[in-house]
Amino acid sequence: MQNQSIAASVDLAGVMAHCGGSPVGAVELLVGAIASSPAAPEPYAALASLWTDRRSDVEGSLAEDRSLNAVLAQAYFLFLDGDMDDAVMALGSVTGVRPDVAWGSAPWFGDARFLGTVSAAALAEACLRVLDHGHDLNTGDMRERFEPWFRALDVVSERDPVPESLAAMARLPRACGRYELSFALCDRADSVDRVMWTAVARAVTWRVMGDLDQAAAAFERALLLDPANWSLYLDLADVRAEQGDFAAAVILVEQGLEHEPREVTLRAAGAAYRARLTGSSDELRALIALAPELANTSYRNLLIDYACAGPKLPRRLVAKARRVRRN
Template structure:
């Protein structure tokens, strides 16, 4: 007897699973069988029937299924790999695979799969693997802060709670807290950071906490978290840059320059740090040499959005020459250098 009433959706799933079973057993259409199975899972991720077919396939012809999964890369093969890893007793591999699938299509509640909430999985998956899997769900930049997404991600949130309580590794908890923040659960994200601190204070937890306070629009708490992060890892130049950016957002460009200078003590050749220093000095003092330095460094910056932000801030400096301003603003529309 099926576990669920045979609604139209359930009938579709049962039919697809039945067709996949036939195709898998005949042995001539393994790819088609996998296609129908993954389609059935997408239709109703919580339905156990497609997984039962996949389990039979793995039990009866493991070499055939393993050969199919070697192709990798496609959503159907990665999804099947997640369940096969679970069947093989590899919960870490299962978590990483379903994290990748979720990142590709977060509009489908893949983690509603019965095995993902099974104690055999939740009691065995490592905190590090679940944290990495949680990060993979955000790989493609899909927005997760909505009621619909939070509903689809409920199994992930339950897994985070279960695994963080069982194995409270601070850096893993901090990475899991990023997923909570992405889902709009900022209070829960901060609380998980506090739980990580109760085990051991590490730099990453403060960085995650800073990002959450920044999202909440609290620059002072953001800056305080970055300052604590720097105290834990004083040679990390990117932390000094993060703190400089926060002060620049507040309009305190003198403080921004000081924090950049601290970072340059540890990484004097870093182009992003040098460009930020030039931009914030130009904004603070209006010195043409600083804007000229920014123009020279801008093509080396890896992120166009940050380049444009620095140019906008620098160009607001007092009394800067019109020709330099024009040259800097042209860089906003393209990566090529401008001779000055």
């Protein structure tokens, strides 16, 4: 039935484009057919004919259209024009909005011309766009949908092993629970050059897997590569706090503040970890004052939870901090 539906959509699109005078409507119909079956070749063939026969009409209508349908069509048209980098970034944007559709099973996405030309930097950016909307990708169904992406990562990272790009690529398989592929991309990057971003990618993957010792060791390697990076001190401090070593967390935050003394996240973390370690009311008050400036509410709430567990803190002050957490 699905094949019949796709054939009917393709036939109707042909009528709309050539007899009904509506190439834009034809594109929308064909994109709808792709959404129902991204691997079916017929809608792409029809789109290619439209791009050849009615390019100016289609191009003009899509120029200002940022809808999902328009961006998906543009991704394929960019591929037809040989612009593989913009094509994959457009597909990444579509996939980020609707990861429940296996857009990567499109025939062009696995085409040798695409895999042999698209740059590592563009594929890495596409992976980041996939992750932009924060969807849960760590399920069996999602891993199956993203298999074409995993194959593209493997092929492109081998052909164009730019360490920073591979480190960014590693975020997608990690989000999908494909930790071995995330580490493999880091290994490939390290075989070219050891950079801070690869060490961070390893650290975050270990942390997601729950191995805090390995995560801490990887963040320490990242700091050796970029010792002036304040955010790495905070990352490592957070891991130490998660391990229950608040004394080490305080020291690391203080080291970060030497490089960026006005950074609000560092200041808030320092106040939280000192309050947890010493039971200082002044530090908890400092955290309460800084809390509204923290954009990441989940992290803010975690810091408040740590601080409120400090020894012998006044109940009223703890209650005030928890009200900030609720709000």
